[in-house]
Amino acid sequence: GLTFLPGETIEDYGTVVIDPPTEPDVEKFFAEGRYTNRIGGTRTWNAGASWDRNKDAGILARFIAFGGVGNVWRDGEKLHFDTSYGLSYTDREEETPDPEKDAQFVGARLTLDVGYQVLTSTRLRYELTGNLNLQDTADYSLDSKGSLTVKMSRHLSLSVSLQNLFNSEPALEDVDVVARLVLIDPDGIPGSGDEYYETTEDGGIDVEIGEDRVRKKQTDTVFRTSLVINF
Numbered sequence: 001g002l003t004f005l006p007g008e009t010i011e012d013y014g015t016v017v018i019d020p021p022t023e024p025d026v027e028k029f030f031a032e033g034r035y036t037n038r039i040g041g042t043r044t045w046n047a048g049a050s051w052d053r054n055k056d057a058g059i060l061a062r063f064i065a066f067g068g069v070g071n072v073w074r075d076g077e078k079l080h081f082d083t084s085y086g087l088s089y090t091d092r093e094e095e096t097p098d099p100e101k102d103a104q105f106v107g108a109r110l111t112l113d114v115g116y117q118v119l120t121s122t123r124l125r126y127e128l129t130g131n132l133n134l135q136d137t138a139d140y141s142l143d144s145k146g147s148l149t150v151k152m153s154r155h156l157s158l159s160v161s162l163q164n165l166f167n168s169e170p171a172l173e174d175v176d177v178v179a180r181l182v183l184i185d186p187d188g189i190p191g192s193g194d195e196y197y198e199t200t201e202d203g204g205i206d207v208e209i210g211e212d213r214v215r216k217k218q219t220d221t222v223f224r225t226s227l228v229i230n231f
Contacts, residue, residue, distance in 0.1 A: 027055040028222070036070075036084075044070045046084055055095070057220050058171025062092040064131065066109050080115040088131055096172040096213065101139060108132045121151040142166040149228065157228040165220040172213045180204040 034048030047067040053060060068086015075082075088109040094101075112128040125147045133139035147161035181197045182204040 027053065029053040038072075039069070042072045044072060044082070044084065046070060046086070054165070054220065057165065057167065058095045058173060058216050060093045060095055062090065064091075065089045068109060070111075078117050080113070082113050084111045085109065090131065090133070094171040096174060098169075098172050101169055102133060102135055105133045105135045105139075107134055107140075123149045125149070139169045141168070155230050157230065159224075159226050159228050161224045161226075163222040163224070165222070166218055167220075168218065170216040170218050173216050174211055175214055176208050177210045177212050179207045179209055181207055 030050070030052040032048060032050035034046060036044055036046040038044055045068070049063065049065045051061065051063050053062070066086060066088040068084050070082060070084030072080075072082040074080060086109050088107040089104070090107055091104045093103065108131075110128075110130045113125075114127075115123060115125045117123050127143075127145045127147075129143040131141050143163070143165055145161055145163040147159055149157050149159045151157045180200050180203070182200050183195055184198050185192075185195045187194055
């Protein structure tokens with residue numbers, strides 16, 4: 001840890017600990033429209049657009065238009081498996097402006113959709129969507145979602161899903177820079193003059209010394225349960 005004597009200022013020793021907010025800003029919205037049609041046989045083409053807002057990931061608004069072709073590899077009652085690949089256009093706005101990232105870019109898009117009928121009333125599904133910035137290939141996102149749907153009656157089903165949203169270059173976040181300090185007294189006699197402070201990862205007292213910007217976590221995990229009504 002860093003040590004300094006009483007009366008000295010911690011600013012002389014630089015940044016010590018960066019504490020992000022402990023409470024996530026949970027606010028997520030997502031809407032997508034997609035049209036898919038067969039070209040012939042197993043070949044398909046598709047076009048669509050999506051809009052989402054995810055404050056926990058630092059995204060105020062993200063619009064994506066896309067189009068491409070695909071293949072239906074299996075389309076039976078037991079197993080469905082298809083893929084598609086094409087181009088996309090992304091226009092995004094983040095809470096904290098990031099000079100290192102493109103607000104608008106043309107990208108490459110890949111999707112995968114697998115469904116498997118485990119039992120008559122139970123179906124597993126896995127969906128994966130990847131979007132790659134062709135202007136900066138280090139900038140890409142992955143949307144991975146696995147779900148289990150159980151049919152409870154003719155019109156009612158219960159669905160449970162786990163979704164992982166990955167961004168290789170997550171949004172920036174303003175955080176408080178905090179030093180956690182403990183008082184060290186070598187001889188155990190208060191006021192003898194040999195006392196000094198030392199930084200620690202746990203315990204002690206918190207001293208705010210400013211603000212900084214860090215990137216949010218790359219992966220955002222969402223767990224959902226829902227009732228599905230079919231007519």
